[in-house]
Amino acid sequence: MIKKIAILTSGGDAPGMNPAVKAIVNASIKKGLEPYVVYEGYKGLTEGNFKKVSKKDVKFIGDKGGTFIYSARFPEFKEEKIRKIAVSKMKKEGIDALIAIGGDGSYMGASKLTEMGIKTIGLPGTIDNDISSTDFTIGFHTALSTITKAVDQIRDTSESHNRANIVEVMGKYCGDLALNAAIAVGAEVLSTSERQLPEEEIVSQTKKAREEGNRSIIIMVTENIYDVKKLAQKIQSETNIETKATTIGHPQRGGVPSAEDRILASRMGAFAVEKLIEGQTNVAVNLVNNKLSTQNILEVVKMERPSRQELLNEYDSLN
Ligand code: ADP
Ligand code: F6P
Numbered sequence: 158m159i160k161k162i163a164i165l166t167s168g169g170d171a172p173g174m175n176p177a178v179k180a181i182v183n184a185s186i187k188k189g190l191e192p193y194v195v196y197e198g199y200k201g202l203t204e205g206n207f208k209k210v211s212k213k214d215v216k217f218i219g220d221k222g223g224t225f226i227y228s229a230r231f232p233e234f235k236e237e238k239i240r241k242i243a244v245s246k247m248k249k250e251g252i253d254a255l256i257a258i259g260g261d262g263s264y265m266g267a268s269k270l271t272e273m274g275i276k277t278i279g280l281p282g283t284i285d286n287d288i289s290s291t292d293f294t295i296g297f298h299t300a301l302s303t304i305t306k307a308v309d310q311i312r313d314t315s316e317s318h319n320r321a322n323i324v325e326v327m328g329k330y331c332g333d334l335a336l337n338a339a340i341a342v343g344a345e346v347l348s349t350s351e352r353q354l355p356e357e358e359i360v361s362q363t364k365k366a367r368e369e370g371n372r373s374i375i376i377m378v379t380e381n382i383y384d385v386k387k388l389a390q391k392i393q394s395e396t397n398i399e400t401k402a403t404t405i406g407h408p409q410r411g412g413v414p415s416a417e418d419r420i421l422a423s424r425m426g427a428f429a430v431e432k433l434i435e436g437q438t439n440v441a442v443n444l445v446n447n448k449l450s451t452q453n454i455l456e457v458v459k460m461e462r463p464s465r466q467e468l469l470n471e472y473d474s475l476n
Contacts, residue, residue: 158431161191163207166224167198167231167259167266168408170410171282171296173418177258179215180426186212187278188434190434193252194448198259199266200231203239205246219419222411228259234266244273255437256429258295259284261458264441268454271439278429279441279454280422284410287331289460290452291443295425297415298417300327300409301337307405308375315373315401321363321392323376323402325385329410332411335379336465340472344377347472351465353382356391374398424449 164181166174178194178423185192195207218225233239247253254276257267260283267277283344284300304326315322315405324344328334332349339347345366348354354362366374376392378385385402394399414422425442428449432440440451 159190159254160192161194161250162254162256162433163195163247163252164256165195165198165202166226166228166282167257167263168228168259169283170224171284172222172299172412172414173295173422174258174282175221176219176414176419177224177280177282177295177422177426179219180423181256181430182210182215183212184430185367185428188430194226197227197229198231199234200229202243202246203234207250220413222413240269240273244270244275247275254433260285261288261290264454264458268439270299276433278433278437280425280429281441284334285328285331285332285345287329287462288457289462290441290457292445293420293421295418297333298387299415300334301410302375302415303409304334304338305341308338309405312373312375313341315375318399319372321374321376321398323378323389323400324458325378325380325402325404328379329360330381331462332379332465335377336468336472339377340475344375345371345476346374346376348378348382350379350382352469356388359388360392360395362396363392366460367398
């Protein structure tokens with residue numbers, strides 16, 4: 158029987174991590190468990206940096222951006238000897254279960270702890286939406302709104318100045334933010350991780366967009382594909398259209414979590430506690446067709462990314 162559970166947030170932070178922690182704490186207490194928060198992800202777990210929390214501690218965190226228990230990238234956790242230290246710190250405190258909120262790297266860390274006798278559940282917390290088993294990750298919708306608002310503003314000035322604007326968004330190697338934002342803002346050109354356009358193709362689509370009468374031209378791209386400053390120079394020199402490049406960057410990771418992310422985080426958090434109590438371990442929580450489920454965490458990590466062809470076709474039909 159589990160008595161004490163630890164909660165951590167790890168990897169890139171995401172809006173919605175706080176309401177997820179709040180939900181886990183509240184659901185645990187309701188079920189008679191003692192929740193502990195771990196500061197700074199697996200780094201804090203290894204340092205024994207955790208604290209028992211009450212409902213009062215989390216009452217006002219649900220609408221806050223970032224993660225109040227902090228996050229960290231701690232590659233040392235890949236080493237077994239480091240994980241052994243973390244497990245001994247947990248055992249000393251009588252903690253036998255962990256809910257890790259993060260991306261696929263954080264899932265790997267959780268899975269490795271399962272092998273060492275800790276019961277683990279992963280919650281998808283990342284703006285990238287790059288966990289293939291779930292329709293949405295916690296943080297994705299807030300980041301999407303942030304991008305949409307930023308591009309609306311870029312559109313205003315782009316239209317005033319008769320320009321093309323490249324907008325580079327996060328996603329690591331997942332194009333979901335770019336694709337969905339492109340639909341939201343009506344981007345004229347789109348290149349994502351799943352459908353990367355050669356630079357020449359971007360130049361010719363930009364030219365075509367201008368010939369079709371567009372003053373402002375938004376070129377939405379996923380990070381890690383181009384050097385966007387160089388690409389802007391190339392477009393400008395080959396089309397004579399003044400072109401600017403904006404990398405939105407870390408504003409995408411912050412801000413007040415949207416209602417959608419708060420609801421997703423709250424539902425997933427409470428569900429994870431329920432599943433832990435039922436005895437599930439080494440699983441991740443998914444939302445598929447608005448229904449919560451669990452799936453083996455390693456299976457989740459190994460899943461191939463969907464091609465997003467249907468949504469790409471829908472974008473094409475709008476453009
Ligand atoms: P994300 O969880 O968003 O994918 P990272 O890939 O940075 O972010 O992973 C977060 C943390 O998870 C890492 O800093 C490390 O502490 C832990 N981690 C990642 N991969 C592994 C692994 N193979 N084994 C153990 N821990 C890992
Ligand atoms: O995984 C979330 C994410 O924001 C990615 O979109 C991005 O590539 C990366 O993290 C940036 O990480 P950092 O803040 O450590 O530079």
